[in-house]
Amino acid sequence: NPPVTAPETRNVRPAFGAAATDCEPNNSNTHALSDMPWSDFAPAEDAPDREQQVARLFTACEAGDNDRAFLVLKACEKQRYPLDEMVNARTPDGATPLFYAAKGGHDVVVETLLATGQCVVNAATAAGFTPLFIAALRGRAGAVGVLLNEYGVAVNQPAKDGRTALYAACEAGCVKSCRLLLKAGAQPDVGARRRPDNSTPLIVAAYLGHAAVVQVLLDAGAKLTPADDDGTALANARRQRKHEVVEILERAMKEKGWTEEDLDAPVLVPP
Numbered sequence: 001n002p003p004v005t006a007p008e009t010r011n012v013r014p015a016f017g018a019a020a021t022d023c024e025p026n027n028s029n030t031h032a033l034s035d036m037p038w039s040d041f042a043p044a045e046d047a048p049d050r051e052q053q054v055a056r057l058f059t060a061c062e063a064g065d066n067d068r069a070f071l072v073l074k075a076c077e078k079q080r081y082p083l084d085e086m087v088n089a090r091t092p093d094g095a096t097p098l099f100y101a102a103k104g105g106h107d108v109v110v111e112t113l114l115a116t117g118q119c120v121v122n123a124a125t126a127a128g129f130t131p132l133f134i135a136a137l138r139g140r141a142g143a144v145g146v147l148l149n150e151y152g153v154a155v156n157q158p159a160k161d162g163r164t165a166l167y168a169a170c171e172a173g174c175v176k177s178c179r180l181l182l183k184a185g186a187q188p189d190v191g192a193r194r195r196p197d198n199s200t201p202l203i204v205a206a207y208l209g210h211a212a213v214v215q216v217l218l219d220a221g222a223k224l225t226p227a228d229d230d231g232t233a234l235a236n237a238r239r240q241r242k243h244e245v246v247e248i249l250e251r252a253m254k255e256k257g258w259t260e261e262d263l264d265a266p267v268l269v270p271p
Contacts, residue, residue, distance in 0.1 A: 048075070050076075050081050050085075050086075053072055053075065053076050053079075053081060053086065054086060054089045056068070056072045057069060057072045057073070057076075057086060057087075057089070057097050058089070058091070058097055058100060060072060060109070061097040061098070061100040061101040061104075061106065061109055061113070062100040062101075062103075062104060063104075064101070064104050064105075064106035064109055065109075066106070066108045066109045066112055069097075069101075069109050069112055069113070070112055073086070073087075073112070073116065083116050083118045084118040086118075087113055087116050087118050087119050088118065088119065088120050088123060090123075093125050093126045093127075094123070094124065094125040094126045095125050096119075096120070096123050096131070097113060098110065098113050098114070098119050098121070098123070098131045099123070099125065099129070099130075099131045099134060101113060101131075101143070102131035102132070102134055102135040102140065102143045102147060103131075103134045103135065103138055103140070104138075104140070105135070105138060105139075105140030105142060105143050106143070107140070107142035107143045107145070107146045110131070110143050110146045110147065111146055114146070114147075114150055119150075121147065121150050121152060121153050122152070122153065122154045122157060124157075124159070127159060127160055127161070128158065128159035128160035128161070129159050130154070130157060130159075130165070131143075131147055132144065132147045132148070132153055132154075132155070132157075132165045133157075133159055133163070133164070133165045133168055134168075135147060135165075135177075136165040136166070136168040136169040136172065136174070136177050136181065137168035137169075137171065137172055138172065139169075139172040139173070139174040139177065140177075141174055141176035141177045141180065144165070144169070144176075144177045144180050144181065145180050148180055148181070148184045153184075155181060155184050155185050155186050156185070156186060156187055156190055158190075161195070161196070162195040162196065163195065164186065164187075164190055164201075165177075165181055165186065166178065166181045166182065166186040166187070166188065166190070166201050167190075167195075167200075167201045167204060169181055169201075169213075170201040170202075170204050170205040170208075170210065170213050170217070171204055171205075171208065173205070173208065173210040173212075173213055174213075175212045175213055175216055178201075178213055178216050178217070179216060182216070182217075182220045188200075188201055188202065188217050188220045188221060188222035188223075189201075189202075189222055189223050189226060195228070197228045197229045197230075198226070198227065198228045198229065199228035200222070200223075200226050200228075200233075201217055201222065202214065202217045202218070202222040202223070202224075202226070202233045203226065203227075203228050203232070203233045203236055205217060205233075205245075206233035206234070206236050206237040206242065206245045206249065207230075207233075207236040207237065207240055207242075208240075208242075209237070209240065209242035209244070209245055210245075211242070211244040211245050211248055214233070214245050214248050214249065215248055218248070218249075218252050224249065224252060224253060224256075224258070233245075233249055234246065234249040234250070234253070237249060
């Protein structure tokens with residue numbers, strides 16, 4: 001296992017919420033670790049066993065306590081516990097420490113875990129939720145950005161219900177996450193043949209009235225014609241009285257020179 005390196009400073013980020021528009025975390029505190037006595041973490045007779053250390057790591061990741069997570073990883077390294085087994089430990093429903101850190105939007109903890117070089121970044125829960133998916137669903141744009149920088153992250157990997165990370169970000173109304181995912185190669189129309197109701201990211205964004213997200217998807221080339229059980233994105237927006245979204249979609253139709261009948265035309269979407 002590669003050593004866990006001690007940076008000059010690390011952030012301790014408590015749990016926080018995220019606004020649906022910018023999805024930015026609250027201000028975080030910084031705490032210097034350069035004076036931490038790493039030699040004190042040598043194996044001892046009363047040192048915590050592996051199961052205890054795993055529990056401590058999960059707790060630190062869920063709370064966003066980066067200092068504690070880093071200390072646990074260093075202790076495990078000193079105790080010669082395999083880091084790959086520690087960072088990829090699973091709860092009964094399949095969640096990993098990385099999943100909990102991403103879920104809470106604790107992007108600095110996510111960075112610390114990824115720095116071990118041992119994380120299975122696409123590990124999914126029983127429902128098929130990956131760390132990237134849960135970060136997108138919770139509107140954690142910072143964690144989404146960190147995860148997208150990791151080699152091998154599966155941007156279009158669907159959950160068992162067919163939703164992708166982009167679909168989840170559209171549900172959350174997180175413009176920043178949507179832009180990051182699209183830039184990383186997320187397919188704006190994926191989902192129409194995976195979701196039981198045939199819905200797409202554009203349809204769910206329109207249904208929920210996330211006007212800025214709808215515009216981002218259209219700018220990325222999302223198709224207007226796919227329809228779920230309740231109709232196209234425009235039909236969903238009208239039904240839900242999302243007037244701003246209706247205006248955006250009608251303007252997009254006008255720019256294409258389309259009429260209402262054109263929305264009934266068949267369209268090929270990615271499987």
